Amino acid sequence: MNRTDAEVDLVVPTPFAPPAGPYSEYARVPQTERWGTYVAHYPRFWYLVPKRFLYHVSGDSIQKRVTPYIERTFETPHDIVHVSDIYLDGYGMLKYCRRHDLPLVVNSHAVDLHNYESFNKGAKKRLRETIEYASRILVVSDELAGVAKRFTSEDKILTVPIGEDPTKFPTDRREQIRAELGIDPETKVLLSVGAYSEQKGIRELVSAVNALDRQDVLLVTVGHEGDLRWWLLDQLGESPHPTRSFWQLDPVALRRWHIAADALVHPSWQEGRPTVIYEAMAAKTPVVASNVGGIPEMVVDGETGVLVPPHDPDRLRAALETLLDDPDRMRAMGDAGHQRLVDQQWTWQHHARRLNEIHREVMAEW
Template sequence: MRVLEVCQELPNRYYPQLGTFIKQSIDSIADQGIDLMVISPKAFVLPFSAFPYHNFSKLPRIEHTEKYDLHYPRYIYAVPKKYFYPITGISYAHFVSRYAIKNIKPEPDLIHAHFSYPDGYGMMGLAKRWKVPLVISALGTIERKVAYEGSHTSKKIIEAMNFADKILSVSEDLKLHITNLGIDERKVHVVPNGVDTAKFKSAGREHARKVLNLPQEKNIVLFIGALRKIKGVDYLIEAAKSFVDTNTDLYVVGRDDGLRKSLEKRAEELKIARSIKFTGPVNHEDIPLWISASDMLVLPSLSEGRPNVVLEALSCEVPVVATDVGGIPEIMTEGETGYLVPAKNPEKLSEKINKLLEDESRREKMGKFGRTSIIQRGLTWEAHAKKTVDIYSELI
């Protein structure tokens, strides 16, 4: 079986934090013995530091890895996104398809696009030309939010999902959102993401803090994720005024998508800036250490698919306080692996954080149960890959 995997957002030498969980998915599929080719389209950018993601211009057209060849074709990403995102899909379809026709030999038996837009939409024409099935992964915000906006982009997302032979949803909640758009339920399959339990395991709090040069004596509340509105970090800053003090710090780990300055300003206004540490992005290989060093992970998202960071925290024996959105309640067990709170509610968020801060034995008990539940439920990348390959086999 020869499969073309397509995803605009994959980690690379210049931006290693992009789409790490998608790379884990693709790698796990390769480990099942599938002959893969991978395309990760990148926007045309000028090679000047003033431009976002300017280092894309330095990427080669192709890299040879141990598991597959990785191609970086270019396409035009139309900005501002608010007005021209529909054009991006058209550009993607034209440039990426033209590249694939010329460079992907022999033709694959199946195409798997890892976002419904622009990946899925952009691959429709190529699937028609090659007369092969198209599988689309549905990961969260695009299908839950953008597809419902009634915009030109929304119509293209729905068009792609209607065209696809199979849709792989990361959660039952997301599957419901997809079928409510009128997509045939029979072709929507729930395939949860996994976690590498060998990599994501407790490194010991004291050891992890020593390696990362973090204070041993303080409580550490941890957020990991991009600083963007959908992640609800502004609500976490509001909640922090009720739990940070001389004994507790909040660490905000992740790339800035335009919010950091406003978050820092708000922390200053609340007079808690000294207790909130913005680290910026960190190497994904260090994430198990960061989680192990913390007393809890907090995820205050407004919308989610099935966030891997929650799986990773539980696998590292760290309890989680998260909003009850998307597929998060499908991962967590309320009161046993952590706590669920309503979105946009800093009061409830701080209440549950403080409840865990006050009881170390509760944190340890929840952490151990979290890892046990991950293993018992088989939430691994191997299980994810086997289910994905079974779906491929149905189509070929």
């Protein structure tokens, strides 16, 4: 967005860190950080647990703390507010939008809408209040658009896919990258990228890969959050196959692993349109994933990858066995996925242009 004709002030509300545990690392998040052409601001708020009972209080904390932070930090009047999810962030910005008479555009990447029934009464009320105020509800898939229709009129909902920049993936250097990573030419690399959590199908992944009756498999996992991190490391230590596991891998390094991989494996229980699948398509890597959420809108079963039911490690193992026995088919699927990414214009550049168009429309209506 900031490389287009829009000027962006970026605010990333960040929880206060607990003194111990897996989320204590939030204490290391800086107050501000420069990213290329813009500066990210990280004002703190209270994220209270257990979430089941206190999720509404976390939303109130964002609203109370972030609004004054923005008002004292930025001098330039804003024309529009765009948030990356309906709840918490969208609700957190309601007070600011109302005070300054600003339109609000909200994104949903699936978590808030798919998990609505698990929220407490107060959080549900705040999510619906945000949707009612918002000028547009942007969703990443047509499947999610159908879910959003439960909460608002269809004319407020737009499917706006995200994407990836294929020029950042030097696929012509695949063999060299594999050599630099110490991967034998005959080794089949299965890559998993996502939170180390039950909902991402980590248990099914481990079960399926462990059951593969072959000696040429390397499982590589990359995670950035999730309460199964240490469970996974224990399991990988007992795996019959060689493994590598990474925590918060640098984006450039992650792109190298996408290129080196023979297949991306993503057996989630629910999804919108996962960014990691766009990355695999940009890297010419075929995808083996669950047929849930917006994934079937991305992966053409049998053409750019293979879709399997969630919660089914046996079907996942069988799909992997079949693909690994046919490397030519895997490369053809990877090429087809890359071409689909290009043809559908699933790129960040196109996404930014589309957001510019939507913002202009909303401001004209406001």
